Amino acid sequence: MQSYPATVRPPADAIGTLSIIVGVIALLIFIGVEGALVFAIWRYRASRHLGGEAATFERNRRLEIAWTAAPALILAVIFILTLGTMAEINGAGVPAAMRITATGHQWWWEFSYGGVKTANELHIPVGTPIDLEVSSADVIHSFWVPDLGPKKDMLPGVTNRLRLLAPRAGSYEGQCAEFCGIEHAWMRIRVVAQSQTEFDAWLRTQAEPRTTSDTKAEQILLANICVSCHTIRGTTAAGTAGPDLTHVGGRATLGAGVIPNDVASMRAWLADPQRYKPGALMPSVPLSNTDLDALANYLVSLK
Amino acid sequence: MSETAFIPAERKPPALGVSLGRSPKISQDRNLLGVAIFIASESVFFLAVVLAYVAYRDPGLATAKATLDVGRTAIFSIALFASSGTMAFAVRAESGRWLAATIVLGAIFLAGQGSEYARLLGEGIGPGSALFGTAFFTLTGLHGLHVLVGLVALVALVTANLRRPGAVRAVAWEGVSMYWHFVDAVWVVVFSVIYLGTLL
Amino acid sequence: MTAIPLWVRRPAGERVGWLRTVDHKEIGVLYIGMGVAFFAFGGLEALLIRAQLATPEARLLDPETFNQAFTVHGVTMILLAIVPLLVGFANYLVPLMIGARDVAFPRLNALSFWLSLIGGVVLYFSFLAGGAPDTGWFSYAPLSERAFAPGTGVDYYILGLAVNGAGTIIGAINIAVTILLMRCPGMAISRVPLFVWMTLITSVLILGAYPALTAALVMLFVDRQLGGHFFDPAGGGQAVLWQHLFWFFGHPEVYIMVLPAMGMISEVIPVFSRKPIFGYAFVAGSSVAIAFLSFSVWAHHMFAVGLGDTENAIFSATSMLIAIPTGVKIFNWIATMVGGRLRLTTAMLFAVGFIAMFVIGGLSGVSLAVVPIDLAVTDSYYVVAHLHYVLFGGTMLGIFAGAYYWFPKMSGRLLSEVLGRWHFWTTFVGFNLTFLPQHWLGAVGMPRRVFTYAASTGWGPLNLISTIGAAILAIAMVIFFVNVLRSLRSGEVAGDDPWDAFTLEWSTTSPPPPENFATIPAVTGRRPLWDRKHPESRDGR
């Protein structure tokens, strides 16, 4: 299954190893220091004292030098390991097989594969080194999928690079890590890692315009203000303030992870997005019940 | 409670472990030391704003070159620099006249800055217009504010001196003058960075 | 004013109102009072945060309230509780410890306090005036710009912090001049108590750090009120500039918050070990090293920003270096205890608790200085755990140690040791229950500053434990308040020197008279009171 060069470790693994090393060192220091402290309390507490005055020594040059030098040595080791891992998680000179653009919005994600846009769900081929070029459309966000390793801040006006390498197929959960306003908590990410063939098929679908013939529901949508914020390729809807909906039905969740994506949830979301995501930048659009039903079905059918 | 009931604590100031600058007085007089420390922290403040200006220098350089009048501001700057000289004379002689001259020179500088502001605003450049305007008005404005505070201190000193000539304590002269020299020194930096920077 | 002692032993009939006092001791008490009050506010906000997070997808607080709660909690604890508490102790103790009658500028001292307090009041006024700031205690731009924070909350943040900071800066000038110029005869700078040393270093840190914050606040003000573009990427500004300026203040600020507490336990531990401090010169000198280093590590808060590997490596190295002088202190405290005769009073318990807990926070700090680890856990609950281990486990425990130790001096009454023990152990248990689980939460992916989390994440149980811990902490704090109030009313009279202590503040009455000492003492060593009590075995040097 492993299609990446054996010399390249997924960043998460590299960090994991380093964390264990640093963790063990820290644990040993912890035991040493707390042990010394507990010993001092136990051995020298007054109630245990067998007469006599307290000692009065108050200096020991050698000891001072020793406990200055020992931490310095330990830290030097940690620092060298740090440098190595830093290079590794950036890709260790192995070029990326693919570049994807990720843009943070309050409070959803936009992903772009050479112009093919999608939202909130990032699909990548498993085992392939990928450079995610992250940026932001408004405030600072931060792309974080713990099982894929490090995070990277997304700043407006700046493009940062994050190396991704998914070790196994499946879905990875993540979330925006930099506080970005009222709905920061519900700015979740799903990364779907799939085999190269599955991925290619998925990308081909995404590149196509919308694939439905429910023109009646489509007219309802096009007649509403939805079009000022959303794009559905193949129709006149070309807004960019909200997620691209061309294939919204293919995603697992709605509202960047706040509810699952099925007809009932979709209807509820359209009826009152503020109920699920108070403060989200999608208004509640007044729609009749029949329109809601039609729209919900239509949108979910946009696979 | 009466102040004389006990020995004033500062009667015998212990020697400082560290030397705190050129004037021996600073390391003994609490007022002067206070002013010196205050100036040090003010320096950090200005350093931060100057660095912000420098960070945004390049995007604003074209505007700066096109709109700033280096020659005219240089003349007003000379007034401010000269005021450091008059201030030094004023302290040495505890002279109200030299102090008055300092005030006039400081006021000339402020007036010059005012006219520069008026001209820029007239051309549509303000703190909100573009990055250059933001950085320029913030840095020069903060400096101007400090000049204004300095002028107030100078006026207070002149007034006190007029009311009871010779009775104003030497540290008051010293303290105000340290602050005034500082404000001047800041302008050396600000003028170099903003105005001379356009000539590079 | 019958039973409650006066904090200053004034001649009968003489009273100076709290509003007009310029006595350093009364101003110290005012500062401490301010710190306690805001600590209660900050604690209540913390309890709201914990209540909301106890269970997944809870709806106790709406997101806006939650965001205000953690923002104001952070600002309150750091700038309105911890700093005033420490400045208050410094105000009260420094002149007494160096044998002075007052600080260098008593009236300026009053001004500092009132500015600090007004800054806090301004910040809290925002609750009444249309909403508190909700952009986090470091208020990153551009979220804090008008475009994204159109309300007035951030404006109150700017004004409140600027005014509060002005008070703190003036106070630092005052304390620094006092320490440099007002020491009594014989009190060489190499003989001042370590609390005074650390306070001096803290003043230097304040003077170097706070002006950078003021500058940043002014720029943010220009952006918000005059349409400027300093931190506005749309207008060409850079969001990271704010971060550089803020953390240039923010990192020294964390040492501003810990060094005085370290100074406190450096007084407490020797007295209750019946030994002089081990390695005075190293404990003092390491503070100087920490002060220097702390101005060169700020970008360790910005590893994920994308400054570049070289920059990250440099800041990683400087951050790690700080562990060395800090370790020196830890080892010296333990060495002070070795060979001593330890009296485990409540003050000593808290001092030992400081060491035990601070080491955990320090070690997690070092792990955060390791760039790849930081990239994995930054902005997660791991950082929240780290900061509370150093700030609560460190500073707050240190302050409690100081409170039990010096309360008798300030009030003339002892605090109850029985309640003190209860206070210590509930604090210890509650604290670890609250914050230990947060390390795991962060490591498995819980970001900070989220008003809720999906049930599917599985973060519920650990959060619940954390909330229970916070409730226990609240009980601990109530025990402390009860202890203080009880003791003020009917506490055992302390006498001048209840701990058989070493330093000058214990040579005068409890509470001290307005002029502090009947005659200005002259000292010949680092433990002047010990020398006076034991002329035969005075510290020889």
Ligand code: HEA
């Ligand atoms: C009192 C306050 C205090 C103190 C003392 C410290 C101490 C340290 N801190 Fe901490 N820190 C904070 C308060 C503090 N911190 C706060 C409030 C934040 C979060 C701000 C925010 O984002 O809201 C933060 C965040 C923070 C970060 C950024 C995390 C992030 O946001 O991604 C980092 C990264 O490097 C860091 C590192 C350190 C280090 C290396 C120390 C060192 O000084 C620790 C040194 C101490 C020891 C190491 C223990 C004793 C030493 C020994 C026993 C010797 C042997 C040890 C070794 C050889 C390792 N801190």
Ligand code: HEA
């Ligand atoms: C010194 C600083 C300090 C202290 C002491 C504390 C104390 C506490 N903190 Fe704080 N905390 C911060 C500094 C501090 N914190 C900072 C800087 C942040 C980051 C903010 C940000 O992200 O912007 C933070 C963030 C923070 C978070 C993360 C919020 C988030 O990211 O969403 C949490 C969550 O658990 C938390 C919890 C607590 C708890 C439970 C306590 C407890 O220890 C509190 C215990 C105290 C009490 C419980 C009060 C008891 C009082 C009473 C019972 C009232 C009685 C009154 C009278 C009798 C008058 N804090």
Ligand code: CUA
């Ligand atoms: Cu986007 Cu937090």
Ligand SMILES: [Cu+2]
């Ligand atoms: Cu830091």
